Amino acid sequence: MSVNISAVRAPRAVKGPAAGLLLGVLVVAAALALSLAFGGRPTSFGELLHAIATPDGSVADIAIRELRWPRTLNALAVGACVGVAGCLAQGHTRNPIADPGLLGIYPGAALAIVAGSLLPGAAGTGTYAQAGFAFLGAVIACALVVTVGSASRHGATPLTLVLAGAAVSALAGGIVSLIVLSSDAALDTLRFWQLGSVAVRGGLLPQLLPFIVLGLVLAVANIGPLNALALGEDTARSLGVSVGRARIVGLAALAVLAAASVTLAGPLAFAGLLVPHAVRGLVGADYRWQIPGCALFGAALMLLADTAGRVIARPGELPVGVVLAVVGAPFFIYLARRRRLVSL
Amino acid sequence: MPGLLAPGSRVVRVRTASLVFLPRIAWLALAAVLLLLAAIAGHLMLAGHPVGLSQVAAVFLNDPAVPRAVRLTVLEFRLPRTIAGVVAGACLAVAGALTQTVARNPLATPEVLGVTAGASTGAVAVLVLAGAGHGGASGLAAAVGMPLAAALGALGTGAAVFMLTYRRSQQSFDSMRLVLVGLGASGLATSITTWLLTMGDVSNASQALTWMMGSLNGKDWGTVMPALLASLPLLLVAGACGRWLLLSAFDDDTARSLGLPLGRSRPLLLVLAVLLAAVGTVLAGPVAFVALLCPLAARFAARTVVPPLGLTALFGAAFVVLSDLVAGFLLPHSLPVGVFTTVLGAPVLIALVFRSQRRTS
């Protein structure tokens, strides 16, 4: 029994939420260094310093500065986006199994990418074209879900959004299957895209940065209302929160962050499901700590998973989505089993 | 006194015995049976080269005048596929009714138990790793390996989710925990499947994808018979547990206080759901929306609180056979049945959203 107790309380060994965040910062810093240091070929610490401080175009310098640096930044951004988006999705639906795919974003992006691959002359399969399609598809799917979900008399409630999301996702998924069953080219595009990887589209980060910043700002602005909404809509109203506006802000942040992440790295919904659960165990239910915590630990998780994928399968690499699932799923199951479920 | 039983119920009492009977369900069941028979007849007549209804009837009456080719077509090619649709539809729908009721969540289909994702991983692994080669999986790998691997994947994942959820101290399953653990297992299985898809060549991936969409293509008696034999006892046991289902829809404390042996009933109902979902999935792949929609439709049509299992099974069978008929043979392009149920099911789900919104507001 005593073993059981220690297992239950282990996440609370950290003293207070601030220490949890500090831990997050340290883990991110360590993960950052690891991500730069490890790759298809191992790099010594000296080479790493050399590349940062006095680059002179050596092979190691180029590998670190041109290949690993953008990829690392990409993983950092994607992780933060997915983590915060997951937190928003679970917070607004008060449903612990919600993930950033709540608003139909992943099947929407998949549909756009598959449709794009049918364009003549492989015009739609380039990196930039794919990203454009993914972003567009995600945003359109999201808009559709919100429109359908708010068509009832009471406007968008968490329940209608979840169901509308499920329906739109299914519809988009069905059409994707329809297309890829009739076109091998489309299937080839889809099967590699849907694994999720932070390796290839890192160069797009500057273009998407405004969206990511916007999403994070909206998410931070949503913290107060989220804390109130966690007590129920009626209580939130009595605390002076405009529920409708809080939902719109939160959903907008969720949509932008999830769309940006799917554009940069493909569908990595599982991380968005996992990170908020782990963070809640570490910093508690207060969204003032949860949102930054999800950003930090999302980033750390993504960096570590990506680095692990590069190290495990040398000289090739395992896509980050696979590493996330293989490591994340058992951890998630452990969380679900061991901890008293934090209700939302 | 009105209101004590579901609206429209009739009570029949003979001596100490008393039965509650809902005429509406009987009528709905009759309608579903007629629709199912029509769909089966349509399937036997129209699955490919048309055969007249009288010819089909003659085949079943063992009329010697029927040409051998027609007999072969109907009995060896079309009938197994039809039966596969009936069995898969009934199994998936009943599995959905059980999970939805036990988890007290209309979205909790057998998919959240990890069963379908596990089956997909098993089937895709055989397709990709056994080197089915160009021209698609052939021979032993496809005929025996895929169903076997799918069954192993389904049951293995289901068993793992079970063992990870069960808490000995409480001797029961917490519904929310079950859903979370199931999601974790599904996520893992799905990701492995996705990864496997990138490993083989694209024609294997295409074949795997067809399987993953749910397809009744090329079912023969060798696959259908074992599934049929496995499904019958499972469906019967599920039917016998129907009265437990009424109490399972309450919270745990109330269900227990009314004498439901939760420690036994919930594992049994979930094991049944896993087995039924496994049979359905191994036979036809994870046909989308059958497990989600058929129980809901049966519940709404019968206006009962929990889905009537018999009606749910009939709805499931009719839905799958009819969808397969339309998707496979009546459309200009032949499609796997799952694509059709998805495209058909999504709008129905949206309609249900608004219906339920109106009802509670």
Add this chain to the structure above:
Amino acid sequence: MTNTYGATTAAGTAHLSAHGLTLGFDGREVVPNIDVAFARGTVTSIIGPNGCGKSTLLRGLGRLLRPQKGHVLLEGSDVAAMQARAVAQRMSILPQTPHAPSGLTVGELVARGRHPRQRWYQQFSGSDESAIAAALEATDIAGLAATPLEDLSGGQRQRAWISMILAQETELMLLDEPTTYLDLAHQVDVLELVRGLNRDTGRTVVMVLHDISLAARYSDVIIAMRDGKIVAEGPPSDVVTAELLWDVFGLRAEVIREPVEGRPHVVPLGAGRAAVAQAAGLGGARA
């Protein structure tokens, strides 16, 4: 049946008894090692501050919670070894926050109370029907039988759940805060009903109540709990005293005799509770 558990000779005649009962969740002990017995034909109320373990004890007695240690005996036999259905025919429980599937009508809910007495070939007998009708009458909601549960007010819903327990027609009833959501008149109605059932049919009732004065008014025995332990047990006039209220609740109050039956009645002495409690080392402990 001979009793295999020691120190239960007195409890041999008890309707329901607990022996060395230890209850808790996830390795945390909420109620450690309790011995308690409820005599047949009595009404017992369990009182105590929030979080003292009284609902946990009730759930343990009603086999809604598995004991970590110890046993619960119903009419002398171990509940853990009995069939769920057999227990449900003898003991009914009103949980604190029951939840019914959506769309269920009041009549259907109350009819579910007959489940322990039904079989697949006895789905709705004449005695089922009359028991349900009587239960609906007793709680004054017969007119609402065809109404969906969601459409009721909190008080009506609570009465529907009580009605379901009544339809179960058990000799022993465990009620966890049966008067929540009810206005004073309906609180009194429910307690009068419970008392009447006890008086007319000799039923045994164990309930958790928050209102000490009402508990004193309608019970034969009061059990006071604090921190998972029973600190006092006996007739209301012995248990409900100013000292006990101070010890158990940290509440300054005067206890007077009410004029009808001369039972104890609590008059709280307003201000100062927090300050005084803090001085006594109790303040904020159960925030």
